[in-house]
Amino acid sequence: MENRTLGIIGGTGWLGRAIAEALLESGFIKPDHLLIxxxxxxxxxxxGVKLLADNQQLVDLSDIVVLxxxxxxFRELLINARGKLVISLMAGVPAAAISAATGADVVVRAMPNAAVEIRQSFTPWYGVGNLVELDRQWVQRLFECVGSADEVPDEDxxxxxxxxxxxxxAFPAMLQMALTNQAVAAGIPLAIAQRAAQGVVVGGGQMLASRDPRQMIESLMAYRGVTAAALRSMADQNIEAIVGRAVQAGAEIARKGM
Ligand SMILES: NC(=O)C1=CN([C@@H]2O[C@H](COP(=O)(O)OP(=O)(O)OC[C@H]3O[C@@H](n4cnc5c(N)ncnc54)[C@H](OP(=O)(O)O)[C@@H]3O)[C@@H](O)[C@H]2O)C=CC1
Ligand SMILES: O=C(O)[C@@H]1CCC=N1
Incomplete structure (x- = not known):
């Protein structure tokens, strides 16, 4: 299983590059089994890592091809990947379209995020076609090299x-900007507002790596003071519905296809 050659089309981009580096660092792939x-x-x-200009040559030399x-x-990409396992990281491109364009019978759609850079991406993935158990385990282990991963029940x-x-x-960045801008509007000096907001998002995020969010909220609400007033205001304005609509808006674009 370890001797298979992986080819990454676009392996010098934001995701492809970070994934390739993580695979090499962890020893999951040896440099002579990686093509970009x-x-x-x-x-x-x-x-040791070969960079190719010809995508078809990469496909021909690879057992597994990452898009x-x-x-x-992708609309301009011309490859014949019949017989290869194709793993697509592309948002909004259905597995059926990838099969039709590349000839691959087995397509995995995976959705990492920018935290591949720090090996903390969560990557859901779904396989279409006859994905054998060995390949299933390989895909799971590949994405565990950049964080955590789960096979999900359907393509949707x-x-x-x-x-x-x-x-x-993106969402934490939006929250951090909103906290910063609102603090500045309330008269807090910009540099202090930026540090305070970053402390909330980064420090709070790190605490939540090992703490249950509901318990965290309940513990802080128990003071019946500042946090309780702030969170109640968010709940009164139905923060969950705002978040839900935001995710649905993105999901609609992905479902519609790009
Ligand atoms: N960035 C993110 O946070 C996320 C991205 N995604 C998905 O991952 C995919 C990649 O995104 P990202 O890494 O950010 O994109 P980038 O633009 O950073 O990388 C794209 C890479 O593809 C190369 N490339 C473009 N066209 C071709 C081609 N015809 N043949 C070979 N290589 C090509 C580019 O290099 P060159 O210009 O030299 O050809 C570049 O290295 C996207 O489809 C996106 O939807 C999914 C989740 C999160
Ligand atoms: O926004 C996008 O289309 C890509 C996919 C998910 C994150 N970035």
Whole structure:
């Protein structure tokens, strides 16, 4: 299983590059079993990792092919991947469209997020076609090299989770900006507002790595003071519905196809 060659089309991009680096660092893939392709010919990988200009050559030399290009770039991609396991990271491109365009009978759709950079992505994935147990385990282990991963029960979960977890740092970044901007509007100096908001998002996020969010909220609400007033205001304005609509808006784009 470890001797299979993995080819990453778009392996010098944001996701592809971080995943490739993690696979090499963890020893999951040896440099001579990793192939990368892009259009520009620019790569900063160690010399053992082959950079190819020809996507079909990458496919022919690979057992497993990862598509880590943007959906609009996929429309121009011409490859025949019949007989290969194709793993797509693309948002909003259905497995059926990938099969039709590449000839691959077995397609895995996976949805990591930008936290692959720090090996803390959550990656849901779903296989279409006859994905054998060995490949299933391989895919799971591959994405565990960049964080945690789960096989999900159907392809629609991928479209929904593209908006929920594929967006990665986007929601926390939005919260951090809102906290900063509102603090500045309330008269707090900008640098202090920025540090305070970052402390909330980063420090709070790190605590939640090992704590249950409901218990955390209940513990802080028990003071019946500042936190309770702030959170009650959010609940009164139905924060869950706002979050739900935001995720649905993203999921609709993924379902509609890009
Ligand atoms: N970034 C994110 O947070 C997330 C991204 N995704 C999905 O992952 C996919 C990749 O995104 P991301 O890594 O951010 O994108 P990037 O734009 O960073 O990377 C795309 C890569 O593809 C290469 N490329 C483009 N066209 C071709 C081609 N025809 N043949 C070979 N290589 C090509 C580019 O290199 P060059 O220009 O040299 O060709 C580049 O290295 C997208 O489909 C996106 O939907 C999913 C979840 C999160
Ligand atoms: O926004 C996008 O389309 C991609 C997929 C999920 C995160 N980034």
């Amino acid at each position: 392709s892009n259009r520009s010919g620019v790569s900063t990988f160690e010399p 880590s290009i943007r959906p609009e770039q 979960c991928i479209d929904y989770l593209s908006a929920l977890s594929g967006t990665g740092p």
